[in-house]
Amino acid sequence: MELKIIEAKNKKAKPAGALGFGKYFTDHMFVMEYGDGEWRNARIQPYEPFSLDPSTAVFHYAQAIFEGTKAYKNKEGEIRLFRPRENFLRLNNSADRVCIPPVDVDFVLDALSKLVLMEKDWIPSDEGTALYIRPSIIATDSALGVHAAHNYIFFIILSPVGAYYAHGLEPVGLYVEQEYVRASKGGTGHHKVAGNYAASLKAGEKAIQMGYDQVMWLDSKEHKYVEEVGSMNIFFVLGGKVVTPMLGGSILPGITRKSVIELLKSEGMEVEERLVPIKEVIDGIKDGTCTEIFGTGTAAVISPVGKVGYEGKDYIVGGGKMGEISRFTYDRVTGIQTGKIEDKFGWVTRIDR
Numbered sequence: 624m625e626l627k628i629i630e631a632k633n634k635k636a637k638p639a640g641a642l643g644f645g646k647y648f649t650d651h652m653f654v655m656e657y658g659d660g661e662w663r664n665a666r667i668q669p670y671e672p673f674s675l676d677p678s679t680a681v682f683h684y685a686q687a688i689f690e691g692t693k694a695y696k697n698k699e700g701e702i703r704l705f706r707p708r709e710n711f712l713r714l715n716n717s718a719d720r721v722c723i724p725p726v727d728v729d730f731v732l733d734a735l736s737k738l739v740l741m742e743k744d745w746i747p748s749d750e751g752t753a754l755y756i757r758p759s760i761i762a763t764d765s766a767l768g769v770h771a772a773h774n775y776i777f778f779i780i781l782s783p784v785g786a787y788y789a790h791g792l793e794p795v796g797l798y799v800e801q802e803y804v805r806a807s808k809g810g811t812g813h814h815k816v817a818g819n820y821a822a823s824l825k826a827g828e829k830a831i832q833m834g835y836d837q838v839m840w841l842d843s844k845e846h847k848y849v850e851e852v853g854s855m856n857i858f859f860v861l862g863g864k865v866v867t868p869m870l871g872g873s874i875l876p877g878i879t880r881k882s883v884i885e886l887l888k889s890e891g892m893e894v895e896e897r898l899v900p901i902k903e904v905i906d907g908i909k910d911g912t913c914t915e916i917f918g919t920g921t922a923a924v925i926s927p928v929g930k931v932g933y934e935g936k937d938y939i940v941g942g943g944k945m946g947e948i949s950r951f952t953y954d955r956v957t958g959i960q961t962g963k964i965e966d967k968f969g970w971v972t973r974i975d976r
């Protein structure tokens with residue numbers, strides 16, 4: 624398929640000051656449509672709104688999936704993508720779960736590189752900043768009725784971002800949710816399906832009102848085992864070992880999670896993927912054997928957890944400070960992403976040469 628490029632005539636002013644997360648969008652976006660059994664009309668075009676009929680399928684039945692990855696620019700102007708193929712492979716897995724036709728991974732990877740290079744002046748280079756990349760697919764049939772659509776739009780938009788949490792690398796507080804669940808086995812929690820996030824909002828709002836940053840989700844059946852956090856996977860340092868909930872069909876298989884496991888193992892550390900009872904975590908914080916908790920995700924990178932709210936009580940982890948393993952992991956992952964540290968894993972793709 625040919626990739627058409629339509630340049631924006633009017634360029635926007637770049638944001639000055641703090642970027643925050645997902646507030647600004649660049650001048651161009653990638654778009655292609657699916658119809659008559661094929662993806663077509665691939666183009667990089669000016670960033671602009673879609674005009675969709677009120678009956679459009681995605682508005683009613685939430686047949687929508689998305690991804691999140693980042694492009695990094697360092698002070699030398701080198702531009703890198705972090706494991707972008709993994710994102711498009713996961714996108715196709717999500718697509719399969721909600722009956723969306725798959726995309727050609729090599730084609731969209733190439734289109735993404737071209738788009739990011741066109742927008743290279745939008746990529747911030749200060750520590751902790753990046754160009755967030757949001758690929759999405761939505762169902763666009765304009766008719767009511769619950770069935771898989773025949774028409775879709777795939778688009779990629781780009782947003783220069785700073786830290787995901789307003790307080791940067793300061794440890795976050797998590798609220799262990801015992802009433803609502805995010806996902807159950809056999810559902811869509813294992814995939815990046817838009818509806819998962821709608822289902823998480825109620826508990827998320829509750830956590831924020833109570834003074835926490837995000838929810839720590841438990842399993843849907845017994846409310847006993849830790850699953851993940853709003854937009855991060857979760858790791859514990861328990862009895863000197865790094866432990867993370869095993870992927871059991873209701874947890875999003877995070878690309879940062881997978882990278883952190885590979886990284887720590889390559890450093891000779893033991894990493895256990897297993898069921899993690901919330902009771903073990905709380906007991907560990909109480910008796911000092913749970914020394915660190917950190918979340919992993921594209922948006923939040925490595926986010927230390929300083930406080931866990933469980934059954935009406937707050938438990939402070941590691942003195943409320945970022946722990947040694949969290950700091951080591953943060954430095955290594957961000958070092959590889961920005962080219963400061965040699966990438967012996969082959970995770971980054973340099974696209975500026």
Ligand SMILES: Cc1ncc(COP(=O)(O)O)c(C=O)c1O
Pocket residue numbers: 691851852853854855856875876877878879880919920921922
């Ligand atoms: C629910 C959820 N869990 C975990 C993650 C972390 O995944 P990744 O490391 O691929 O960004 C995300 C973010 O994509 C997420 O939305």
